[in-house]
Amino acid sequence: MSVIAILIGFSMLVAGGFLVAFLWAVRHGQFDDRYTPSVRILFDHDDVQPEDPASKRIHKKL
Amino acid sequence: MGIGKPLVLRGFDLGFVFRIFSWFPVEFRPLRLIRMASDNARVAIQESFCFHCGEPANDSGIIHDEKAFCCAGCKLVYEVLQENNLCRYYTLDRSPGRSPTFWGGTTFEYLDDAAIAGKLLDYSDDRVRSVTLLVPRMHCSSCIWLLENLPRLNPGVIQSRVNFLKKTIRVAFTPATTVRTVVELLASLGYEPEITLASLDGEAASHAHRSLYYKIGVAGFCFGNIMLLSFPEYLAGGSVDVRLERLFSVLSLLLALPVFFYSSAGYFRSSFAGLSRRIINLDVPLALGILFLFARSVYDILTGAGPGFLDSMSGLVLFLLIGRLFQEKVYDSLNFERKYSSYFPLAVTVRRQGSERTTPVSSLCVGDRMIIRNGGVIPADAVLVRGNGLIDYSFVTGESAPVTREAGSFVYAGGRHRGAAVEMEVVKEVSQSYLTQLWNEADQKRDARAGLTSVSNNVAKYFTAAVLAIAAITALIWLPGNPVVALNAVTGVLIVACPCALALSTPFTFGSAVRVFGRFGLYLKNAGVVERLARVDTIVFDKTGTMTHAGASALRFVGDELTMREIALIGSTARSSGHSLSRALQEYCSLTDVLPVTVFAEVPGSGIRADVDGVTVMIGSREFVMGKEERVLRRLAAGTAPMESRVYVALQGVTMGYFAVGNRYREGMDTLMQELRQSYRLVMLSGDGEGERRHLQSWFGDAPELHFQQSPSAKLAFVQSLQRQGSTVLMVGDGLNDGAALRQSDVGISVAEDTSAFTPSSDAIVDAASLHALPRFLSVSRRSVRIVRASFAVSFVYNLVGLAFAMRGDLTPLLAATLMPLSSVTVVLLCTTWVMIAAKGLGRDQCLSSRS
Numbered sequence: 001m002s003v004i005a006i007l008i009g010f011s012m013l014v015a016g017g018f019l020v021a022f023l024w025a026v027r028h029g030q031f032d033d034r035y036t037p038s039v040r041i042l043f044d045h046d047d048v049q050p051e052d053p054a055s056k057r058i059h060k061k062l
Numbered sequence: 063m064g065i066g067k068p069l070v071l072r073g074f075d076l077g078f079v080f081r082i083f084s085w086f087p088v089e090f091r092p093l094r095l096i097r098m099a100s101d102n103a104r105v106a107i108q109e110s111f112c113f114h115c116g117e118p119a120n121d122s123g124i125i126h127d128e129k130a131f132c133c134a135g136c137k138l139v140y141e142v143l144q145e146n147n148l149c150r151y152y153t154l155d156r157s158p159g160r161s162p163t164f165w166g167g168t169t170f171e172y173l174d175d176a177a178i179a180g181k182l183l184d185y186s187d188d189r190v191r192s193v194t195l196l197v198p199r200m201h202c203s204s205c206i207w208l209l210e211n212l213p214r215l216n217p218g219v220i221q222s223r224v225n226f227l228k229k230t231i232r233v234a235f236t237p238a239t240t241v242r243t244v245v246e247l248l249a250s251l252g253y254e255p256e257i258t259l260a261s262l263d264g265e266a267a268s269h270a271h272r273s274l275y276y277k278i279g280v281a282g283f284c285f286g287n288i289m290l291l292s293f294p295e296y297l298a299g300g301s302v303d304v305r306l307e308r309l310f311s312v313l314s315l316l317l318a319l320p321v322f323f324y325s326s327a328g329y330f331r332s333s334f335a336g337l338s339r340r341i342i343n344l345d346v347p348l349a350l351g352i353l354f355l356f357a358r359s360v361y362d363i364l365t366g367a368g369p370g371f372l373d374s375m376s377g378l379v380l381f382l383l384i385g386r387l388f389q390e391k392v393y394d395s396l397n398f399e400r401k402y403s404s405y406f407p408l409a410v411t412v413r414r415q416g417s418e419r420t421t422p423v424s425s426l427c428v429g430d431r432m433i434i435r436n437g438g439v440i441p442a443d444a445v446l447v448r449g450n451g452l453i454d455y456s457f458v459t460g461e462s463a464p465v466t467r468e469a470g471s472f473v474y475a476g477g478r479h480r481g482a483a484v485e486m487e488v489v490k491e492v493s494q495s496y497l498t499q500l501w502n503e504a505d506q507k508r509d510a511r512a513g514l515t516s517v518s519n520n521v522a523k524y525f526t527a528a529v530l531a532i533a534a535i536t537a538l539i540w541l542p543g544n545p546v547v548a549l550n551a552v553t554g555v556l557i558v559a560c561p562c563a564l565a566l567s568t569p570f571t572f573g574s575a576v577r578v579f580g581r582f583g584l585y586l587k588n589a590g591v592v593e594r595l596a597r598v599d600t601i602v603f604d605k606t607g608t609m610t611h612a613g614a615s616a617l618r619f620v621g622d623e624l625t626m627r628e629i630a631l632i633g634s635t636a637r638s639s640g641h642s643l644s645r646a647l648q649e650y651c652s653l654t655d656v657l658p659v660t661v662f663a664e665v666p667g668s669g670i671r672a673d674v675d676g677v678t679v680m681i682g683s684r685e686f687v688m689g690k691e692e693r694v695l696r697r698l699a700a701g702t703a704p705m706e707s708r709v710y711v712a713l714q715g716v717t718m719g720y721f722a723v724g725n726r727y728r729e730g731m732d733t734l735m736q737e738l739r740q741s742y743r744l745v746m747l748s749g750d751g752e753g754e755r756r757h758l759q760s761w762f763g764d765a766p767e768l769h770f771q772q773s774p775s776a777k778l779a780f781v782q783s784l785q786r787q788g789s790t791v792l793m794v795g796d797g798l799n800d801g802a803a804l805r806q807s808d809v810g811i812s813v814a815e816d817t818s819a820f821t822p823s824s825d826a827i828v829d830a831a832s833l834h835a836l837p838r839f840l841s842v843s844r845r846s847v848r849i850v851r852a853s854f855a856v857s858f859v860y861n862l863v864g865l866a867f868a869m870r871g872d873l874t875p876l877l878a879a880t881l882m883p884l885s886s887v888t889v890v891l892l893c894t895t896w897v898m899i900a901a902k903g904l905g906r907d908q909c910l911s912s913r914s
Contacts, residue, residue, distance in 0.1 A: 005309060012287065019283040026275045033225040039203045040210065040224075 112136050113152070115252075139251055143208070146215055151208045170249070173242035173257075182241055182257070184232070190220060192234040193241055195255035197248065200229055209253065216247050231255075271390065278383045281325040284317040285376040291317075292373045311363045311370065318372040322356050326379045342526045347533070351556035352378065358549050371553075378557060378879030385886045392570065392890055410434070410441055413485065430488045434479045435640040436664050442475050442488045449484030449659075453477040482662035482672065483638040525861075529559040536869050547871035554868030557878040559861045566886055567853035571893040575846040578901040583832030584811075584839050591825045594809045595843035600789040601738055602781060602803070605748035605758075606707065607642035607796030608813050608833075611726045617650045621711075621719015628718070630654035632711055635672045635679045638662055642796065643709050644670070646723050647681070667749040667773040669710075680712040683749075683771075684720075687712045707750045730834035735761040737837040743789070747772045747780060747803075777803040794828075794836075845900040853889055860885060 025031065113129035114136035124131040127144070131137040143151055173179050185192045200209060205224075209231050212222040218239030223232045231253075233244050248255050291310040329349045336343035352375060359370025411433040412421045418433060423441040426432070431447065434440055440453070451467040455477045464480055467473055473486060533555045540548035572589035579586055586592065603609055624632070633651025636644040638659055661673035669682010680687045687710035709721040738744055745767040746758060752770045759766045769780065781803045784791050793800070793807035804810030804824045812824040813833055828836070864881065867873045 004306065008291075008313070011290075015283060015287060019279060022279045022283075023276060026272055026279065031272070031275050033227055036206060036224050036226040039206050039226065042203075043207055043210075 114140050136252075142215065142250070148208065148211055148214060151204050170242050170245050173245055174240065179241040186237075188237060190234050191237055191239075191241075192232060193244060194230055194232045195245065195248065195257070196229060197231050197253045197255050198229050199253050200224065200226065200231075205253070208251065209248075212247065215251075216243070218243065219247070271387070274383065274387050274390070277325040277328070278380065278387065280320050281376060281380040281383055284321045284325075285373070285380045288314045288317050288373045288376050292369065295369050307369065308366070314369065314372045315360065315363050318356065318359070318376055321376040321379050322352070325383060326352050329382070342523065342530070344526060347526060347529050347556040347559070348378075348382065350530075350533075351553045354549065354553045354556070371549075374553075374874070374879050378882070381880060381882070381884070388887055389566065389890055392894060393573070410438070426488050428488050428490065432486050432488060433483055433637075434486060435483045436479065436481055436638050436662065437640050438479050440473055440475055440477050440479060440486065443490040444473050444475075444486035444488050446471050446473055447485045447487050449482060451479055451484050451486075452481045453479055481638070482659035525559075529556065532559070532865065532869070540871065544871075550874065551869055551871040554871070554873040554878045555865060557882050558864035558868050558873060566889050567850050567857070567893050570890050571846050571850045571853070571897055574894045574897040575843060575901075578842070578897060579839060582835060582839075582901075583829035584835075585827045585829075587825045591809060592843045592846050594790070594825070595792070595840060596847040597790045598742070598792040598809060598840065600743040600745065600784055600791050602745045602747060602784070602791055602793045602807065604777075604793075604795035604800050605746060605754075606750060608794055609727055609731050609746075610642065611728060617646055617724070618722050619719060620722055621717075624718065626654060628713060630657055631674045631677055631679050631713065632681060634659055634674050635662075635670055635681060638672070639664055639670055643707060643723055644681075647709060647721060650721070667777075678714055680715075681709055684708065684710050686710075688717055728830065728833060732761050734834050734836060735763075739763045743767075745769070745780075745784070747777045747800075749773070774800060774802055778806055781806045792840075794833075795824075842897070842901050846897055849893060849896045849900070853893060857885065857889060 111130065112132035114131055124137050126137050126140065129140070131140065143149055173182075180186075182193050182195075183191055184194055197209070200206065206226055209224050210222050212219045212233065216239070218236050220234040220236060222234070225231070231248070235244055245255055245257070291314050294306070294310065326349075329345045329352065332343065332345040333349040336346065355371045355375040355378070359372045359375065362368045362370040410421060410423060410426065411418050412426070413431045413433060421430070426442055432441075432444065434451075446467050446469050448469060450469070451471075451473060452464045453467055453473060454464040455474075472489070475490075533552050536551045536555050537548055540551055569589065572592045575592045576586045576589055579592075629651050633648055633654050634657040636647035636651065637656065639645075641664075657675040659672050659674050662670070663672070664670045665682070665686065667683075669680060669686040671678070671680050673679070707723045709723060711718045711720065735744065739762065744762055746762060747769050749772055750770060755768055755770070758768055762768060769776075772780065777800050781791055781793060785806075785808070791807040792809045792811065793804050794811045794813060795801075795804050796813055801824075804812060809826065810824040811826045811828050813830050814827050828839075864873065864878070868878065
């Protein structure tokens with residue numbers, strides 16, 4: 001039955017991975033606005049916005 | 063968008079069909095498609111609507127690129143967008159723009175101050191800075207598109223991101239660019255950011271929900287795993303391997319730690335905060351329940367007595383948090399709509415290129431010249447251009463002594479002008495939230511009145527205390543015999559009987575009622591007004607300006623023929639007054655010159671006395687103009703004709719005759735009165751003569767209470783006497799000469815047509831076009847109160863039944879933990895949807911009247 005202990009350990013790891021992914025998503029503002037992205041994706045991109053070089057750092061700061 | 067006309071096709075109410083479509087995304091609603099098609103047709107035929115913002119552009123004469131614009135601001139934005147190849151803005155949504163600001167470079171100067179700009183910045187280093195700004199004026203997908211394309215308009219902007227639901231934009235820009243440049247860029251496009259003290263204080267309101275999400279995530283993770291670890295216990299019923307059971311328990315305990323110390327921390331903090339102020343708030347029983355469950359489980363697990371109740375505890379916390387998130391979302395959307403998107407139906411007279419026209423305050427541009435009449439509220443910060451202002455800032459400062467302002471001086475929004483009409487130039491756009499705030503603060507003491515709101519607060523308070531007492535009694539009963547059941551019972555009692563549902567029903571029901579009313583043209587000051595509306599049993603109407611149209615009346619002069627100069631004198635006098643009869647006179651005299659008014663005094667309910675170009679002009683009621691001399695001209699004394707009001711005129715003390723103003727009643731007044739007559743006592747108070755008694759009698763029923771020649775103080779006294787008789791009085795007036803009576807009555811509604819009849823003493827403003835829906839508004843508010851009572855009853859019964867089970871120890875903590883948040887969510891859902899259903903009747907007359 002000790003195999004259960006190992007399985008539980010693994011399942012915790014997997015579940016913990018999802019938890020971390022969720023926390024990461026919240027931290028990066030994916031839950032801040034659940035409407036605008038749905039509109040934004042419909043805009044044509046003949047004009048690719050220059051990527052904000054510091055956006056990652058801004059996220060960290062926030 | 064204006065108010066849609068009722069769509070009735072051979073007696074079949076199409077509005078019903080369209081209401082179903084209102085659940086669809088905006089782009090797919092059939093009405094919108096129809097409206098867009100008709101807009102296209104309109105533009106093609108007449109070219110008379112502003113290509114940028116959709117406002118009428120007939121009189122502006124600004125044509126550019128074969129497109130009409132209502133003002134230079136809209137044209138400028140169009141040119142800028144065209145230059146930068148951004149005209150897709152106009153293809154995503156028709157006339158998506160808002161008229162922009164010409165601020166002349168003064169308004170945002172304070173942003174050059176490094177300290178202030180620094181407070182606004184979210185982030186700053188040597189390569190990039192970013193700032194988050196609130197832009198309440200964004201309203202459609204075109205706005206999102208344009209605002210996210212800011213880098214194309216100014217190379218200093220690196221990136222811009224919109225959060226549409228919060229109406230914020232985050233702009234990243236190079237250090238060479240200043241905050242002021244960014245703000246001015248937005249303002250020049252018609253999206254002036256609202257920079258408030260709160261945003262200057264760096265309040266990170268935008269991240270308020272984030273911590274809730276974190277807590278929910280952690281609690282969900284722990285709850286799920288604890289449940290898995292508890293299954294053996296549930297399913298095998300005690301025959302689990304002891305070593306495994308021990309392992310599971312310890313693991314559960316480890317998983318429960320973050321739930322207890324992190325996710326549920328808010329409840330403990332709030333309970334402590336309440337207790338330290340000697341208030342037992344709603345979080346106390348919850349915090350106690352969580353604490354009991356946790357302490358008991360820790361004890362059980364450490365002593366090896368059993369697996370504890372950690373699954374219940376983490377479940378309870380998770381469901382509570384989800385319920386709270388739901389509440390906050392609903393509350394935010396109610397709040398936001400109230401603050402930014404429901405514009406009052408206010409308007410001012412604006413002079414453009416020599417002609418005067420009324421414009422809604424929401425589309426006032428900086429640089430517009432507005433005419434403020436006697437009694438008019440100044441809707442925006444402005445500079446006095448012509449005339450001397452005597453401005454009463456009592457709504458803003460509480461100081462009732464009016465201050466004098468000369469031409470050239472700056473005048474803050476919110477003051478009420480007294481005296482001859484003045485001309486002002488707008489220097490800052492109207493801030494809707496500022497006006498709302500003024501209105502809310504104008505009369506604080508009313509809100510202290512007892513009502514359901516305070517009842518629910520009190521009930522919640524005593525209820526909590528009672529629940530705690532019951533829990534203590536339960537513990538005392540069970541503890542000596544059966545400590546295990548005692549814990550079950552006590553936690554069950556604490557959790558199941560939490561009066562959250564009780565506390566939530568009032569704000570959510572009345573909040574959504576306010577929202578629904580706002581959509582249909584009745585703007586309430588706050589949620590408490592809904593309750594007072596429901597208690598009304600007597601309705602008092604003012605006549606002129608309320609039941610009748612302002613201006614546009616049939617008018618003839620009885621007396622000696624007037625010369626052009628005399629007409630000009632009368633017109634110039636009437637021009638300064640906002641009274642509906644004055645406005646009718648003014649229209650009659652509009653072809654003459656405007657003469658300078660030196661002395662101006664308006665006696666509410668009586669008339670005007672003014673010195674115009676050296677001549678003393680008096681216009682008003684017979685008593686006012688002719689005084690006690692009783693020097694009645696014979697031909698003027700002839701009996702009063704029906705359906706008209708008379709305005710007497712005297713120049714230099716000589717009575718010239720009178721204007722007979724034929725009254726035009728608003729459409730639907732007769733049916734309105736007939737509907738109201740059935741369930742309310744109706745009274746009419748009029749400042750005019752008895753000319754129309756007979757006509758009105760037919761509307762007001764068999765025993766009509768019609769009172770004529772009432773002065774403002776008589777109106778006030780009448781309302782007071784009604785209240786002394788025990789009546790709850792709703793007064794409907796125009797807010798000009800019945801302000802005191804509006805304030806005195808239990809609910810004062812001012813009817814707004816096309817003047818700035820913004821009366822902070824009133825409790826509600828109704829769009830004149832929606833007045834006929836008054837019976838429906840009243841019935842919706844009565845139903846809202848019934849909804850609150852019903853949900854009180856439901857939650858009370860629920861609590862009693864739950865308590866009974868819990869006290870017997872039959873309610874497992876897990877079951878209690880699921881029931882409790884479920885009841886809160888149900889209450890919020892029921893209250894908001896019930897009000898929507900109750901409001902369906904409103905849609906019968908005015909379906910699709912969305913004001914965006």
